[in-house]
Amino acid sequence: MNLAYRDIRHNLGRFLLTCIGLGLLLGVVLAMIGIYRGLVVEALTIARAPAIDLWVVEANTRGPFAEASRIPGDLREAVARIAGVSAAGSITYQTVETEHRSGKLRLYVIGYEPTRPGGPPQVIAGREIARSHYEMVADRSTGLTLGERINLGRNVFTVVGLTHHQVNSGGDPAVYITLPDAQKLQFDLAPPAARVQLARGASGSSRDIVNAVVARLQPNASPDAVAETVRRWKHLAAITQEGQELILTRSLVDRARRQIGLFTSLLLVVSAVIIALIIYTMTMEKLKQIATLKLIGAPDRTIIGMIVQQALALGLIGFAIGATLIANIKDYFPRRVVLEPDNVLILGLIVFAVCLFSSGLGVRAALRVDPATALGG
Amino acid sequence: MTDAKTNRPLVRLDRISKHFGEGETRVDALRNVSLDVYPGQVVALLGPSGSGKTTLLNVIGCILDPSSGSMELDGEAVIEDGQWLRPNLRRLRLDKIGFIFQFHNLIPFLDATDNVALVLQLAGAEAATARARAVELLDYLEVGHRRSAMPAKLSGGEAQRVAIARALANRPRIILADEPTAALDSKRAGIVMDLLRKVAVEQDAAIIAVTHDEKIFDRFDSIFSLRDGRLEMEERGDDQREPDVFQCSKSVS
Numbered sequence: 001m002n003l004a005y006r007d008i009r010h011n012l013g014r015f016l017l018t019c020i021g022l023g024l025l026l027g028v029v030l031a032m033i034g035i036y037r038g039l040v041v042e043a044l045t046i047a048r049a050p051a052i053d054l055w056v057v058e059a060n061t062r063g064p065f066a067e068a069s070r071i072p073g074d075l076r077e078a079v080a081r082i083a084g085v086s087a088a089g090s091i092t093y094q095t096v097e098t099e100h101r102s103g104k105l106r107l108y109v110i111g112y113e114p115t116r117p118g119g120p121p122q123v124i125a126g127r128e129i130a131r132s133h134y135e136m137v138a139d140r141s142t143g144l145t146l147g148e149r150i151n152l153g154r155n156v157f158t159v160v161g162l163t164h165h166q167v168n169s170g171g172d173p174a175v176y177i178t179l180p181d182a183q184k185l186q187f188d189l190a191p192p193a194a195r196v197q198l199a200r201g202a203s204g205s206s207r208d209i210v211n212a213v214v215a216r217l218q219p220n221a222s223p224d225a226v227a228e229t230v231r232r233w234k235h236l237a238a239i240t241q242e243g244q245e246l247i248l249t250r251s252l253v254d255r256a257r258r259q260i261g262l263f264t265s266l267l268l269v270v271s272a273v274i275i276a277l278i279i280y281t282m283t284m285e286k287l288k289q290i291a292t293l294k295l296i297g298a299p300d301r302t303i304i305g306m307i308v309q310q311a312l313a314l315g316l317i318g319f320a321i322g323a324t325l326i327a328n329i330k331d332y333f334p335r336r337v338v339l340e341p342d343n344v345l346i347l348g349l350i351v352f353a354v355c356l357f358s359s360g361l362g363v364r365a366a367l368r369v370d371p372a373t374a375l376g377g
Numbered sequence: 378m379t380d381a382k383t384n385r386p387l388v389r390l391d392r393i394s395k396h397f398g399e400g401e402t403r404v405d406a407l408r409n410v411s412l413d414v415y416p417g418q419v420v421a422l423l424g425p426s427g428s429g430k431t432t433l434l435n436v437i438g439c440i441l442d443p444s445s446g447s448m449e450l451d452g453e454a455v456i457e458d459g460q461w462l463r464p465n466l467r468r469l470r471l472d473k474i475g476f477i478f479q480f481h482n483l484i485p486f487l488d489a490t491d492n493v494a495l496v497l498q499l500a501g502a503e504a505a506t507a508r509a510r511a512v513e514l515l516d517y518l519e520v521g522h523r524r525s526a527m528p529a530k531l532s533g534g535e536a537q538r539v540a541i542a543r544a545l546a547n548r549p550r551i552i553l554a555d556e557p558t559a560a561l562d563s564k565r566a567g568i569v570m571d572l573l574r575k576v577a578v579e580q581d582a583a584i585i586a587v588t589h590d591e592k593i594f595d596r597f598d599s600i601f602s603l604r605d606g607r608l609e610m611e612e613r614g615d616d617q618r619e620p621d622v623f624q625c626s627k628s629v630s
Contacts, residue, residue, distance in 0.1 A: 001494070001495055001498050001504065003484075003486075003487075006486045006487055006491070007485070007486040009499065010485065010486030010527070011486070025604065131534055200591025213619060239454075288482070289482075289484055289485070292478070292482040292484065293437070293484070294396045294467065296470065296471065296476060296496055296499070296500050296543070297467045297468065297472075297496070297499055297500070298467070299467060299468075301497070302499065336515045359421045370440070370624075372431075372435050372440045372441060374478060374482055375431060375434065375435070375438075375476075375478065375479075
C-alpha cells in the first residue's frame with residue numbers, strides 16, 4: 001500500500017495547487033537561467049555572425065564592441081594580402097533610432113561589403129543585398145517585413161531580406177546595409193551643419209573610415225600568428241575571434257551577466273527554502289497520523305518512504321509544470337531566452353537534491369515524533 | 378479461556394515504577410504498580426488528571442520506558458528491572474497489542490478497509506489477504522456496509538468500530554483503549570463496550586481501557602484507580618459476571 005500516493009490522491013486538488021505554485025516559481029528560475037544564457041548568446045551573436053577568425057581594429061583598443069575603433073577602410077586590402085588570410089572585409093557598427101509606424105525603432109546598423117566577410121549569417125526570407133545602395137537585410141525582431149521601406153538618416157531603405165536572432169549586446173535588433181550606405185549614414189551631416197563645417201574648412205577629411213576589418217583565414221593558418229603580423233605594423237591591433245568573444249563576455253556584459261547570475265542564484269536559494277518549507281509543512285500537518293502509524297507498529301522505512309516520495313512527486317510535477325510553461329512562453333520575452341537541455345537537466349537535478357534534502361528535514365521531524373502523542377485528545 | 382484456566386495472565390506488571398525528573402523536580406508517575414490481567418478480562422483504569430493512568434498505558438503499550446520493574450506480555454518477558462528485553466518495540470506492538478484511541482485516529486486518506494488492511498500489510502500480509510481479512514473484521518463489527526467510506530464520512534460510532542477492527546487486525550491478545558467512548562453518546566458508548574466485551578470473550582483477549590465515562594463503568598470486570606501513581610482496586614457491585622473466568626489480581630506496595 002503506497003501511503004504517499006493515497007495521501008496525494010485524497011488531497012489531489014490541494015497537492016496540484018501546491019505543484020502549480022512551485023511550478024511557477026521554478027518557471028521563474030528557469031526563465032532567469034534562460035535570460036542569463038540569452039544575454040551571453042546575444043552578446044556573442046553579432047561577433048559570431050561574420051564567421052571570421054580575426055578582428056583588425058585601431059591600435060591600443062579592444063574594439064569594435066568593447067571600445068571605439070576607427071581605422072581607414074582601405075586597410076582591408078592590406079589585411080587581405082597578409083599571408084594566411086583568405087578573405088577580408090570592412091565593417092561598421094552604429095546604433096540608430098528612427099521613426100517607424102508612428103513609433104521609435106532602435107536599430108543596430110551594420111555596414112558591410114556584400115561580396116566580402118561581415119554580412120548576415122543567414123537570410124531566412126527574401127534575398128541578400130544585391131544593389132549598391134538603399135537595400136537592407138533586417139532582423140525579424142525589428143518587426144519589419146519584406147518590401148517595407150524605412151528612413152535611415154536622409155535616405156529611404158527597402159527591406160529585401162530577413163534574418164533572425166541578430167541582436168547586439170543591448171538587445172537592439174540588427175539591420176545590414178552596404179558599407180558605403182553605412183558610412184554615409186554615419187558621416188553625412190545635415191545641410192546646415194555641413195555648411196558650418198565647410199566654412200571651417202574641415203570638409204575635406206576622408207569618410208572611408210570603418211570600425212574594423214574582419215579576416216577569414218586559410219584552414220592551415222594560425223590566428224595568433226596572423227594577429228602578431230598585424231600588430232607588428234604598430235598602428236593596428238588584432239584580436240582573434242576567441243579573444244573577441246572573451247572580451248565580450250568578460251568586459252561588455254560581465255556586470256549584467258553577474259547581476260543576473262547572482263539574482264538567479266538568490267532565486268534558486270529562495271526556491272529551495274520554499275520547497276523545504278512546503279515539504280516540512282506537509283509533514284508537520286501529518287504528525288498525528290505519523291504518531292498513530294508508529295504506535296500501531298509501522299516501521300521507519302514506511303514513514304520515510306511516504307515523506308520522500310511525496311517530496312519527490314512535488315518536485316517532479318512542479319518542475320515539469322515550470323519547464324513546460326517556460327518552453328511555451330520563452331519566445332514572447334522581449335529579449336532572447338535561451339534554454340539549453342543541459343541547463344534544464346542541471347536545474348532538474350538541483351530540484352531533486354533540494355527535495356531530497358527538504359524531505360530529510362521532514363523525515364527528521366517525523367522520526368522524532370513520540371508515538372505516545374497519538375494517545376489522548 | 379485456556380490461559381485463564383491455567384492462571385497465566387496476558388499482562389503481568391511487577392512493581393513497575395516511573396518517575397520524571399530528578400531531585401526537587403522529581404515526579405513519581407507510577408509507584409510500584411503490579412497488575413495481572415487475564416484473557417477475557419475487560420479492565421478499566423480510572424484516575425484524575427496527572428494520576429499516572431496514561432503513563433501506565435504507555436508502559437504497557439511499550440512506548441515508554443519504566444524506571445524500574447518487570448513486565449510480561451502474552452507470556453513473554455519484555456521488561457526486566459526496567460530494561461527492555463526486545464530491541465524492536467514497534468514490531469512487538471504490531472504483533473501483540475491493538476490500540477483504540479479516543480478520537481479513533483483513523484488515517485484520513487485511507488478508506489475503512491485500507492485502514493484495517495494497513496496493519497496487516499505492515500505485519501507482512503499480502504494486499505489481497507489483508508483486504509479480505511479487513512472486510513471480514515468490518516463485517517464482524519457490523520460496519521461492513523461502510524467498508525469503502527473515508528473516515529471523514531463515517532459517524533463517530535462507525536469510525537470507532539473501524540478503529541476497533543484495526544486494533545484486532547493482527548489478532549493481538551492485548552488491547553489498550555484510551556477513552557474509547559469519550560467521543561460517543563451513551564447509546565453508541567454502550568454498543569462499543571459490548572463489542573469490546575465480545576472481542577475479549579471470543580478472541581480470548583485482555584482489554585485495558587483508560588476511561589472517565591461513568592455510564593460504562595458497569596461494563597468492566599474490574600476497575601482500578603490510580604492516585605498519585607499508586608494503583609487501587611475500586612469496589613464494584615456486579616462482580617457476579619462470570620467470576621470464575623475474570624480473575625483479576627492487583628497488588629500495591
